[in-house]
Amino acid sequence: MSRTAFINxxxxxxxxxxxxxxxxxxxxxxxxxxxxxxxxxxxPDGAEVVDCNGRVLAPGLIDCRVFTGEPGAEHRETLALASxxxxxxxxxxxxxxPNTNPVIDDVALVDFIERRARDTAVVHVHTMAALTxxxxxxxxxxxxxxxxxxxxxxxxxxxxxxxxxxxRRALSYAGHLGALIVQHAEEPxxxxxxxxxxxLAGRLGLAGIPAIAETIMIERDLRLLETTGGRYHVxxxxxxxxxxxxxxxxxxxxxxxxxxxxAHLQLNENDVQSYRTFFKLSPPLRAEQDRRALVEGxxxxxxxxxxxxxxxRDPDVKRRxxxxxxxxxxxxxxxxxxxxxxxxxxxxxxxxxxxxxTCLPSDLLGLGRGRLVTGLPADLVLIDTExxxxxxxxxxxxxxxxxxxxxxxxxxxxxxxxxxxxxVYVQGEER
Numbered sequence: 001m002s003r004t005a006f007i008n009x010x011x012x013x014x015x016x017x018x019x020x021x022x023x024x025x026x027x028x029x030x031x032x033x034x035x036x037x038x039x040x041x042x043x044p045d046g047a048e049v050v051d052c053n054g055r056v057l058a059p060g061l062i063d064c065r066v067f068t069g070e071p072g073a074e075h076r077e078t079l080a081l082a083s084x085x086x087x088x089x090x091x092x093x094x095x096x097x098p099n100t101n102p103v104i105d106d107v108a109l110v111d112f113i114e115r116r117a118r119d120t121a122v123v124h125v126h127t128m129a130a131l132t133x134x135x136x137x138x139x140x141x142x143x144x145x146x147x148x149x150x151x152x153x154x155x156x157x158x159x160x161x162x163x164x165x166x167x168r169r170a171l172s173y174a175g176h177l178g179a180l181i182v183q184h185a186e187e188p189x190x191x192x193x194x195x196x197x198x199x200l201a202g203r204l205g206l207a208g209i210p211a212i213a214e215t216i217m218i219e220r221d222l223r224l225l226e227t228t229g230g231r232y233h234v235x236x237x238x239x240x241x242x243x244x245x246x247x248x249x250x251x252x253x254x255x256x257x258x259x260x261x262x263a264h265l266q267l268n269e270n271d272v273q274s275y276r277t278f279f280k281l282s283p284p285l286r287a288e289q290d291r292r293a294l295v296e297g298x299x300x301x302x303x304x305x306x307x308x309x310x311x312x313r314d315p316d317v318k319r320r321x322x323x324x325x326x327x328x329x330x331x332x333x334x335x336x337x338x339x340x341x342x343x344x345x346x347x348x349x350x351x352x353x354x355x356x357x358t359c360l361p362s363d364l365l366g367l368g369r370g371r372l373v374t375g376l377p378a379d380l381v382l383i384d385t386e387x388x389x390x391x392x393x394x395x396x397x398x399x400x401x402x403x404x405x406x407x408x409x410x411x412x413x414x415x416x417x418x419x420x421x422x423x424v425y426v427q428g429e430e431r
Contacts, residue, residue: 029421060092072101090414175230
């Protein structure tokens with residue numbers, strides 16, 4: 001029997017609101033017991049003892065939006081290397097997007113990802129299957145078969161489903177199956193620029209993407225949702241108007257949820273002034289007023305989850321003029337530190353921040369994780385919320401180094417990650 005005893009921990013279970021100084025025991029990959037009185041009669045025989053020294057012990061993070069290069073572009077990043085980056089960031093479950101080559105739009109490819117992850121990844125990996133065949137936006141994939149194969153939802157990843165009839169049918173069909181439909185909310189004929197449409201874009205000589213490209217898509221889909229039922233999730237919101245639209249929809253009782261990237265919570269369009277292409281994201285970084293609205297929406301529950309939108313890109317597609325460079329930035333290893341900055345700034349309670357990274361994404365996807373509960377798999381992260389450190393791109397686990405946070409000073413990071421009772425990362429150690 002394998003045992004690990006975490007002692008002197010600040011135990012936080014965001015789902016229940018439980019927070020107390022105490023201990024936790026892991027046996028055979030499961031959480032066996034926890035609480036302040038645990039080990040009063042002594043430590044269990046043969047247990048590995050981890051002294052947390054008052055640091056936070058929480059459920060492992062769940063990242064709902066991760067792009068990798070496998071299959072088809074393994075030079076950008078493999079599932080194995082992405083999982084090591086995830087472990088270093090305290091992420092114990094990552095949901096990979098279908099934007100690969102070939103596209104993950106049939107049962108065989110979902111099965112390939114599942115098997116490949118079991119063989120090579122150090123964290124849990126689940127697949128978000130393509131909503132339409134070939135990501136072409138014209139014909140739905142076989143939802144029922146893909147769900148049976150292990151898909152946890154349906155999306156076209158960085159492509160919006162622009163055809164209203166296709167989205168209507170998808171919502172209707174998915175509603176009968178209890179499946180989640182995830183939309184990249186960006187009307188493609190309006191989203192032809194490279195940064196936020198604003199006075200700043202004009203001064204920089206860059207074509208803008210208006211906020212209405214996002215809001216018009218969300219409003220259309222919500223109208224469809226009212227007639228079809230189902231479950232609808234906006235992968236990322238980026239502007240104040242979108243937050244308000246979703247807030248009102250939730251008030252009306254519509255089954256809508258949404259996410260926001262850690263980058264959009266920390267950065268704004270002013271960061272683009274350097275023309276550094278690592279700040280070229282989709283959706284684009286918006287104005288400071290929009291960023292503040294995102295933080296407020298996260299605090300009041302309008303925004304449900306925080307994602308990394310981890311998207312590794314080669315130097316040859318990033319070291320270009322801003323207008324010509326690819327969209328995308330990596331984020332698995334900075335997801336937690338960037339989110340912690342909101343806590344240190346007083347914008348968000350620690351429990352609410354952790355909920356958006358643990359129990360809420362778990363509930364959204366039906367994973368049955370994200371909680372400190374006896375009997376559940378021991379997916380855990382030990383967090384030092386106070387340690388100061390500087391991000392150096394060379395030290396990142398990801399092959400691609402396209403981080404918008406290079407040289408950023410952070411406060412707090414994951415120092416130990418456990419997946420299914422197995423320690424997969426310890427800060428400062430090679431594993």
